[in-house]
Amino acid sequence: MRKTLGPWSLTALGIGAVIGSGIFTVIGTAISGEQFDTTSILNTPVADYLIHHTALAGRPGAGPALAVSLILVAFVCGLTGLCYAELASMIPIAGSAYTYTYATLGELIAWIIGWDLILEYAGSNMTVSVGFAAHVVDLLDWFGLHPSAKWISPAYLPEGLQDFAGHDIYKAGWHFGFNIPAFLIVLLLTVVLVRGIRETAEANNIMVGLKLTAILIFIFAALEFIHPTNWHPFAPNGFSGILAGGSIIFFTYIGFDSVSTAAEECKCPQRDLPIGIIATLVICTVLYVAVAVCLTGLVPWQSMAGDAAPVVNALKKLSLTPDGHPLHWVRLVVLLGALMGMISSLLVYQLGQSRVWFSMSRDGLLPDVFSKVHRRYRTPAFSTWVAGFVVAIPSGLFDIGTLADLSNIGTLFAFVLVSIGVIVLRLREPERHRGFRVPGGPVIPVLSVVFCLLLMAGLPIITWIRFFGWLIIGLTIYFFYSRHRSEFAGVK
Structure with missing residues (x-):
C-alpha cells in the first residue's frame, strides 16, 4: 500500500472510530450502576466478590468519579493499542485482529479471536441499537408522540421500567414486549449492506462531524445549568464503583485500534x-470526561440507572423547568447528532x-456459504443477513446493560490475547521484521x-459465565468441525 498517512491523518482516523455512540447510551449505567430486586452472586462484580465475599443486588456506579474511570480506560487502551500496532506491522496485509493473528499465532488462537470478535461486534451493535431506539423514543416525545411502552422497550428488564414521572410501567424480569425500533434499524442497515451501498469517506466525515458537534453543543449548553452539589460525594462507591464504571464504559472506546491497523500505510x-x-x-x-462531568453536574448521579439515553433525558428534565427552556432546542440538536452518530x-x-x-469462512473455519458473494451486489449477502438477525433479535429482547457487558468482556479478552501474542512472538520470532516495535520490552504488553x-x-x-x-x-465447533476443514487441514 502507499505510505501516505502521517500523525494528523492517523489521529483523525482514530477520532472518527472512537467517537461513537457509547457516550450517549451506556454512560448512564456506568454512572448509576445497576440495582436488581434480589441479592445474587451472579449479579456481583467478580472483584467485589473476591475481596468482600458477599453477594450484591447489582453493581456499584462510579458516580461523578466516572471521569476517573474514563482516564483509566484510555490508559489501558493506549497500552493495548501499542501492542496492536506491533502485530499489525508484522504481516504484509492490513486487517483485523483475526487476520493478523492467523498469520502470526496460528489457527486455534485465530479461531478464538475470530469467535470473540463476533461477540464483540454483535454485543457492541446490540448496545448501540438499543440506545438508538431510546433516542428515537425521545425524538417522538419531542414532537408529542408517545407509542405504547411494550413496543419500545426490551422484553427483559433487570431493573423494571418507569415513566418520566417515576411510576412503574413494568416490574423487573420478563414481560410481553419487544424493542421494535432497535430491531428495525439493524435490519434496515442490513439491507443497505447487502445491496452494497457503502458510506463514502466524505459521508463518514460528515457523520463524525455531527457526532462531535452534538457532544460540544451539549458541553457548552450544560455549563450554565450545572449544580456543583451534584458532584458530592465525588466517588460514592469508592474504587469499586470506579472499576465497575470503567468496565461498563469500556465499550465506548471500541474502534481506537483502527489506528494500529493502518500501520502499513504510515x-x-x-x-x-x-x-x-x-x-x-x-x-x-x-471530550468524554467533559460529558461525564457536565452530565453528573446537571442531574443527580443516581437518577440515570437503566437509562439508555441519559444525555438527552437530562436535557429533557431541565427543559421542563422555567430557566431550562432554551435547552428544549439544544435537546433536539443533540438528539439528531446522536442518532446520526449511532447510524x-x-x-x-x-x-x-x-x-x-x-x-x-474463506479460511475454512466456517461453512462455505458464509463466504459466498451475491451475484448482483457482489457482497457476502448470507454473512450479512445472518449477522443482521443475530444482532437484531437480541436487540429487541434485552436491556442495554446486559448487551454492553457482552461487548466489553469480548473486547477485553481480545486485547489480552493480542498483548500475550506480542510477548510470545518476541520469544518465538525475535528476528522477524517489525514495522513498529512496542518500546520497553515486555513491560507494556x-x-x-x-x-x-x-x-x-x-x-x-x-457475564463471565455467559462469556465462557x-x-x-x-471451541466445540472448532474441534468437531472447523479444524478438519481449514486450509491448514488440506481440505481447500
Missing part, C-alpha cells in the same frame, strides 16, 4: 503510530462483523494484560 510507523494512538485517546478522553457506528461495525464471518484483566474483574459473574459459555460453544 510514512514513519515507529514515530507516527504512537502519536496517532495517544493523540486519539487524549482528545477523545477529554454511522452501526453501519461500520455491522459491516465489520459480516467481514469477520466472511474471512473465517504485561501491563496491558494486567489492566485488561482488572477491568474484566469489574464485570458481573453472570460462548467460548465453549466456539
Whole structure:
C-alpha cells in the first residue's frame, strides 16, 4: 500500500472510530450502576466478590468519579493499542485482529479471536441499537408522540421500567414486549449492506462531524445549568464503583485500534503510530470526561440507572423547568447528532462483523456459504443477513446493560490475547521484521494484560459465565468441525 498517512491523518482516523455512540447510551449505567430486586452472586462484580465475599443486588456506579474511570480506560487502551500496532506491522496485509493473528499465532488462537470478535461486534451493535431506539423514543416525545411502552422497550428488564414521572410501567424480569425500533434499524442497515451501498469517506466525515458537534453543543449548553452539589460525594462507591464504571464504559472506546491497523500505510510507523494512538485517546478522553462531568453536574448521579439515553433525558428534565427552556432546542440538536452518530457506528461495525464471518469462512473455519458473494451486489449477502438477525433479535429482547457487558468482556479478552501474542512472538520470532516495535520490552504488553484483566474483574459473574459459555460453544465447533476443514487441514 502507499505510505501516505502521517500523525494528523492517523489521529483523525482514530477520532472518527472512537467517537461513537457509547457516550450517549451506556454512560448512564456506568454512572448509576445497576440495582436488581434480589441479592445474587451472579449479579456481583467478580472483584467485589473476591475481596468482600458477599453477594450484591447489582453493581456499584462510579458516580461523578466516572471521569476517573474514563482516564483509566484510555490508559489501558493506549497500552493495548501499542501492542496492536506491533502485530499489525508484522504481516504484509492490513486487517483485523483475526487476520493478523492467523498469520502470526496460528489457527486455534485465530479461531478464538475470530469467535470473540463476533461477540464483540454483535454485543457492541446490540448496545448501540438499543440506545438508538431510546433516542428515537425521545425524538417522538419531542414532537408529542408517545407509542405504547411494550413496543419500545426490551422484553427483559433487570431493573423494571418507569415513566418520566417515576411510576412503574413494568416490574423487573420478563414481560410481553419487544424493542421494535432497535430491531428495525439493524435490519434496515442490513439491507443497505447487502445491496452494497457503502458510506463514502466524505459521508463518514460528515457523520463524525455531527457526532462531535452534538457532544460540544451539549458541553457548552450544560455549563450554565450545572449544580456543583451534584458532584458530592465525588466517588460514592469508592474504587469499586470506579472499576465497575470503567468496565461498563469500556465499550465506548471500541474502534481506537483502527489506528494500529493502518500501520502499513504510515510514512514513519515507529514515530507516527504512537502519536496517532495517544493523540486519539487524549482528545477523545477529554471530550468524554467533559460529558461525564457536565452530565453528573446537571442531574443527580443516581437518577440515570437503566437509562439508555441519559444525555438527552437530562436535557429533557431541565427543559421542563422555567430557566431550562432554551435547552428544549439544544435537546433536539443533540438528539439528531446522536442518532446520526449511532447510524454511522452501526453501519461500520455491522459491516465489520459480516467481514469477520466472511474471512473465517474463506479460511475454512466456517461453512462455505458464509463466504459466498451475491451475484448482483457482489457482497457476502448470507454473512450479512445472518449477522443482521443475530444482532437484531437480541436487540429487541434485552436491556442495554446486559448487551454492553457482552461487548466489553469480548473486547477485553481480545486485547489480552493480542498483548500475550506480542510477548510470545518476541520469544518465538525475535528476528522477524517489525514495522513498529512496542518500546520497553515486555513491560507494556504485561501491563496491558494486567489492566485488561482488572477491568474484566469489574464485570458481573453472570457475564463471565455467559462469556465462557460462548467460548465453549466456539471451541466445540472448532474441534468437531472447523479444524478438519481449514486450509491448514488440506481440505481447500
